[in-house]
Each structure stands twice: as C-alpha cells, then as structure tokens.
Amino acid sequence: RKQKAKTRRSKRFLQSREPKLTEGQKSSMIIRGGNSSETVSQALKDVYALKKPNAVLYKRKNMVRPFDDSTALEFFSKKSDCSLFLFGSHNKKRPNNLIFGRMFDFHVLDMFELGIERFVSLRDVKTDTCPEGTKPLLVFAGELFETDREHQRLRNLLTDFFCGPRVSAVRLAGLEHVLHFTALEGKIYMRSYKVLLKKSGCRTPRIQLQDMGPSFDFVMRRNHMASDDLYKTAHRQPRGVKPKKKKNISHDAFGTRLGRLHMQKQDLDKLQTRKMKGLRKRRGEQTAETAAAAAKAPRTDE
C-alpha cells in the first residue's frame, strides 16, 4: 500500500526514499543475530565505526536466519532504507559468523557468509585513527579474486560495502585509510592501515603504512549469489545517466580533439578576402593605377 504524505516534511522524506536517476551513497545496517559472542559483537561495532554516518547498528538480538528466511531482513531494509547489511551471529556449528549482503529493490541480491578466525579490534591497536567518513583506498590482492567466480562476486560486494560516497575530486593529503584484502587458499585476510605520506625525491610521496583499525581473518562459508539476469537487471542504468555523445567531435590517436564543420557551398568568386586599398579602382587614374598594379604584383608575389 502506498504511503500518503500529509505534511510537506513527510513528503520530502518520502521523496528522499524514492528511486533516483543517480543514486547517492548506500546505507548499511549492522544487525546482531540470535546469539553472538564477544568477538562478533566487537566486530560489528568496529565495522559500524568504519561506516559511521551511513550505517545503523541494531544491537538487540534478532532471531533471524538469513539463509533460510530473508523476509525479516527485507522488512528491516525497507523500514530503514538500507541496501547493504552485515549480520553477525555465533553458534556451535558456525562460530563467529558474519554475513555480508546487499539488496536490490529491498530483496536480497547477494549474501556471503564469512567466518572470523582471528580478529584484532580497534581497541586493541593503540594508534590514532583517521577521521570518520574518509573515503578509504581499497586494494584486493590474490589471483583467486580474478579466477574464481565466487571470489569475484565477493570482491564486488566488498567494494560496494566499503567504498564510501562517490566523489568527483579527492584531497591528495587526505588519503589516510587503506583497506587491504588478500585471498589465499580459501581464506581472506582483511587488514586496515593508516597511510603516512613521506617525502621522496619527486612529487609523488613514498608510502609508509601504520597498523590501524580492525583486522580480520575470514574463511569462506556458504553464499547466496544472485542469478545472472537479476544481477543484470540490478545494473541497468536509466537513460538519463549516460553522458550524451556530442556529434562531430572525435579524438585522434594523439589525444587531440578534432571537430567537423559543415558549410554550405561557397561561391569562390564572391569570396570576401583582405582588402588591398591600393588595388581599388579610382576614376581618371587608369594609367597610374595600372602602373601601381604592375609594381605591386611582384611584391605580392613574394
């Protein structure tokens, strides 16, 4: 049933939740499951700290099993208008479980279950962290991310989760945070470092990294990937977004921009050229003029 807005404020609120041509940053909801250990709770809090302004943390226990029944998650996502989620739980069969997932149109698109084998929290690493909301540098390493289909989808999901708002320009001194994911033998190591830009001989600085932030050792467990056509539908962009191709402009191999001008047929006899004042016909001075013209001719030839 469609919600009707009774005040202008509520109308603005509903409009902000409608689908738009170009979308802003995705919000994420971080949910705690039926039973969760100290590790999982701390892990959820750390990820919440990383994603601070655009995340909601549901600290109370939710008896939900995402892989069996995702209607509760979809309901939460609809209420809070979040399309990314992180569900943490702990039981004997699957200890320290984190499920990363995303939604399309408030239905589950992809879900990946990762088990935490080793976790170092923000509290344990005693260095100063970068300010909230900095766009992190993302690095993925490991050929598994290229060859294995599930790892490819996981890479896409992790990029979506951690990438932050889309910006047109970035402050060069503000690149402080880097998240590094390594895929090795079915395990994924996520590390987060603070970037220190040191002087080097030339303009580009030399990088030094300092341990910061949460670090996880994940092991891949179950997953639920979207079917190919649903995935393709989710990527479909509306018509207004693609930049309009300008006609008659082309770029050649050297990068120069070439344009084409279309002209009407010109009558070369009546073409306007530079006016040579001396060549103008004067009355009664024919001989002088012809002599002047003869004198001018060799000069103009030069």
Add this chain to the structure above:
Amino acid sequence: MASCSFEDVLAKAERDEAEKLKGITVSKELDLEFDPGNLLAFDKNRIDTREFKDCKREDFLRSLARDNTQLLVNEIWKLPTERVEEVLVAKLPDPTTLLPREKPAPKPKPPTKWEQFAKLKGIQKKKKTNLVWDEVHKEWRRRWGYKRAKDDTKEWLIEVPENADPSEHQFNKRNKAKKERVARNEYNRLKNIARAQKIKVPGMGLAPTPRQSKAELAQAVNVAKISTASVGKFQDNLPKEKTPKNTGKKRKFQPLIGDFSSEKQKQLDLLKVMDSKKPRLDVTKAVNKQMREEDMESRHKNKKDFGKKGRRGKMSGKGKAGGKGPKGKGRKPQMKQGKR
C-alpha cells in the same frame, strides 16, 4: 670528445632520475588494475605461499599492502590536480567497476496537459525572479503565497464597474471567483496524476474503492442486503452469517401527549434532584473510572510503540513499569505525535 661527454651527461641524468624514483617504484610481475574513480586497485599477482608461512604473517601482509598502496598512490598522483581553497585536489575520473543499483531506475513520468501543449507550441520556461517590488507597501515581496506583492484579496476598495449590477457584492464576487479557480486547479492536478498513474477519477466514471477493511466490507454487505424493494425481509443469510441485531431506531422519544401522570412524576423527580444538597456525582466511582482509563491508555500506547519499534528500540523490556512512575502521562514526550 664532445659526443662522449654528451652521452655521459645523458647517462648521469638518467641515473639521477632513477635515484629519485627509487623511493616510489615497485616492481611487480603483472601490472595492477586500477580504478581511480573508486580509489581501488587489484593485484593479480600470485602470492608466494611459502613466504607467507615462513615470515611473520603480519609483516608479509603489510609489505604487500605497502607495495600495492604505493602503486595506487602513484596512479592517483598522475591525475590532473587543481587548487580549491588552498588545498591541492586531484580530479577523479568516473568509476569503472560496475556496482549494482540500490533501487530500480525510476520510470519517467508522462507529461502533463500543459507540458504537452508547451512542447507543441515551443513555449520555453521563463526564469522568474523570487521577489517582486510592491509599490503599495514599498518593499520587496514574494511573487505568490503568504504576504505576496499584488494581493487581490486584500484590497479594501473595489470600484463597481459601469456595466455591473449596483447591488452586486463585489468582494463576494472576487472571493467566489478565487475559490472556483482554486477548485479548478486542484481538479486539473488530480486529473494529471490520474492520467500518469492510469487511475480513474470520479467524474469520468466511478473511482474504484481501495482495499477495504473488514468493518467496511461488512457494512457494505448489510447495506446491499436491505437495498431491495422489501428492505431485505426475504434475503436469506449465508450458512454462517448472523443478522445484525442493532438495526432500527437508535433513540426512543416519548410521544408529545401521552401519559400525563408519568410526565408529572418525571418533572417532580427532576426538581427534587436539583433541590437536594447531595451531589449527583459519585466521586469515588468517577476517580476509579478515570484511573482505569489512564491505565488502558498508557498500556495501549506502550504496546503499540513496542510492537512498532520491534526489537530495534533502545528501551528495555521493563519500560512499562517505568510508565506508572511519577511522570505519569508525560513519560515519553518524544513519542507523542502532537502538533509540531
């Protein structure tokens, strides 16, 4: 001789360059794939598992991260930069990794009647100023809305035009015309919306009723039942249907001229009650009733909000007990959806 020194100079320059770039060069087997729009880098190189196990893990990962980050930063530093408010900023290109959308693309709305006409005639939208100069009040006022520049309705003097009826009320005429304009605008707006959503509008065929509640449906059934020539007397009930018993007159009035003695008695009783010093209101009963009402209200409110927030609210499960505390009705002021 000269050519030798020339080559020497070139070689020296190259060595100097290499020295300078030593700090930032990283050698890798395969080049990384970059997506500067997302500040993303992907390293496809094989990771030496032996090295991973031999050295300490963290150090190996950190050096790998350092190399990859160095390459990514080199790539970012190659982008065009500009100075924005004394800060050096690099302009990022569009991101190349395809990320799925959050919601499906919005469908373009069909143009309204006016928009169609404007497109047909080639009428462009003219940009208008926000404020207009009002001569009467000698100040800048908004073009339309509250306290606008030329407000017809606020005129205190209207000249009666020559061809008009002298007894006609000019102010009323103006107000009526405005009301008609407003109503017509609203009707046209709704027609545009109906055309966009392809819903029928009343006036052009009956509007279909939206999803009805159980009570509404029951009422509709009852009304349909008695809408026969014999007012539903011969309409059979469905197997489990019960006839509603509360039909008929809801209030019974005594006839105007009836039993004189009973009427006299009634009037005398009324006078006696008015005369007596004892109050009609039983205070204890009234207070109990009020308290019960308050309890029900607060319990319903609590239940409603508890169900709404689900397990997400930050209040504890024992919040209800706190409700009967000293604050009473004003316990949770933020929950009241009163006038803002």
